[in-house]
Each structure stands twice: as C-alpha cells, then as structure tokens.
Amino acid sequence: AQKVTQAQTEISVVEKEDVTLDCVYETRDTTYYLFWYKQPPSGELVFLIRRNSFDEQNEISGRYSWNFQKSTSSFNFTITASQVVDSAVYFCALSTTSGTYKYIFGTGTRLKVLA
Amino acid sequence: DTGVSQDPRHKITKRGQNVTFRCDPISEHNRLYWYRQTLGQGPEFLTYFQNEAQLEKSRLLSDRFSAERPKGSFSTLEIQRTEQGDSAMYLCASSPREAGGVDEQFFGPGTRLTVL
Numbered sequence: 001a002q003k004v005t006q007a008q009t010e011i012s013v014v015e016k017e018d019v020t021l022d023c024v025y026e027t028r029d030t031t032y033y034l035f036w037y038k039q040p041p042s043g044e045l046v047f048l049i050r051r052n053s054f055d056e057q058n059e060i061s062g063r064y065s066w067n068f069q070k071s072t073s074s075f076n077f078t079i080t081a082s083q084v085v086d087s088a089v090y091f092c093a094l095s096t097t098s099g100t101y102k103y104i105f106g107t108g109t110r111l112k113v114l115a
Numbered sequence: 116d117t118g119v120s121q122d123p124r125h126k127i128t129k130r131g132q133n134v135t136f137r138c139d140p141i142s143e144h145n146r147l148y149w150y151r152q153t154l155g156q157g158p159e160f161l162t163y164f165q166n167e168a169q170l171e172k173s174r175l176l177s178d179r180f181s182a183e184r185p186k187g188s189f190s191t192l193e194i195q196r197t198e199q200g201d202s203a204m205y206l207c208a209s210s211p212r213e214a215g216g217v218d219e220q221f222f223g224p225g226t227r228l229t230v231l
Binding site: 037045050097101102104105 | 146148150155156157158159160163165170171204206208210217218219220221222223224225
C-alpha cells in the first residue's frame with residue numbers, strides 16, 4: 001500500500017525562525033515521485049517541488065530547501081527565515097508510474113508564522 | 116494560460132438534491148483528476164480521465180457520483196441524492212502527459228459543497 005505521513009499537525013514559529021516540515025512515505029514501487037504543495041488560506045493548492053526516486057540530491061530554491069532520503073523514506077521541507085506569508089497548510093504527496101499517476105496526499109501540516 | 120477553473124466556487128444544497136460541478140483544465144493538458152478534501156485532511160483521489168476516457172474510479176466514488184469528460188475537454192462531476200457526508204471541497208486538477216514520467220498537477224480553486 002502507498003501512504004504518506006505528516007506527523008506534525010500544526011507548527012507555530014516566530015518570524016525569521018527556520019522550520020522543518022516532515023514527510024514520511026511508503027511505497028513498494030521503485031519508481032515514484034514526491035511533491036510538496038502549499039495551500040494558503042485562499043484554498044488553492046500551489047505546486048512547490050517535484051522529486052523523482054532516482055534523484056536524491058537536495059534542492060534549494062530561495063528560502064526553501066528539501067531533503068530527500070530514501071534510506072529513511074523521508075522528504076522533508078525546510079523554510080529558512082520564515083515570513084508571515086509562509087503561513088499555510090503544506091501537503092506532501094506521492095505518485096507512482098504504475099497506474100494513473102494519482103496523488104496520495106498526507107494530512108498536511110499547518111504552519112503559523114507569527115510576527 | 117489561464118489555469119484550471121472550477122464552477123461554481125460554492126454550492127449550498129439540501130439533502131437529497133442533485134448537484135453538478137464543472138472543471139475546465141489547462142487547454143493542452145490531457146490528464147484530469149478529481150479529488151475531495153474534507154476539513155483538516157489532505158485531498159483524496161476520486162477519479163481520473165485521460166482525454167475522454169475515465170481510467171480509474173476510487174472506492175470513495177459511490178453509485179451516486181458520476182463524472183464525465185466529453186471530447187476530452189472540460190469535465191463534470193455530478194452527485195445525486197446528496198447526503199450531509201458529501202459536504203467537502205471538490206478539487207479538479209490537470210497535468211500534461213509526460214512520456215514515462217509524472218508531471219505536477221495544477222489545481223483549480225475548488226468547489227465547496229455544503230449539504231444541509
């Protein structure tokens with residue numbers, strides 16, 4: 001079975017603090033893709049990153065960085081120097097190439113950045 | 116490129132009524148997905164279209180639910196005899212077809228359904 005676990009339901013930080021959102025996934029497929037999406041209060045899911053199972057390089061995009069570790073089945077997301085605008089619900093998702101490429105989402109982590 | 120659009124954005128209905136939602140994907144995308152999201156949960160997959168063919172339906176999609184994508188363009192999701200448990204946000208997403216890979220899905224703003 002495929003599953004995504006985001007154990008942190010809600011995190012609160014003070015502006016400018018760094019914060020890491022955890023994502024642990026389960027799949028028996030050897031080829032799979034992992035994603036992070038942001039859902040701001042407006043509700044629309046915004047794509048942040050896609051990573052395939054063969055590329056374990058960490059990625060940095062501005063204040064965002066992602067750490068993919070196959071050994072622990074984790075794909076964690078770090079926001080450096082958080083800002084109030086980062087406040088949102090963040091979802092991790094898994095998709096495989098067997099089937100219809102649907103996403104399996106985690107339950108999300110609500111991030112509150114306080115001024 | 117105007118993105119994925121959904122109509123209506125909000126729908127309030129009484130239990131037992133039928134409702135229909137529409138999704139217009141990004142024009143060149145041939146993959147279309149419907150998801151349902153309840154409060155405090157991540158989106159859950161409902162159904163998938165590749166062009167006009169409906170290739171997968173989740174067990175969440177009971178007989179009261181039907182989806183279509185005529186001519187491989189827009190899609191509709193109909194719920195018959197609505198129940199209070201159907202109250203949720205219904206999300207549509209589309210993606211292009213990347214040979215051998217999985218593209219990111221682009222999501223619409225969703226239709227929030229409230230069944231009284």
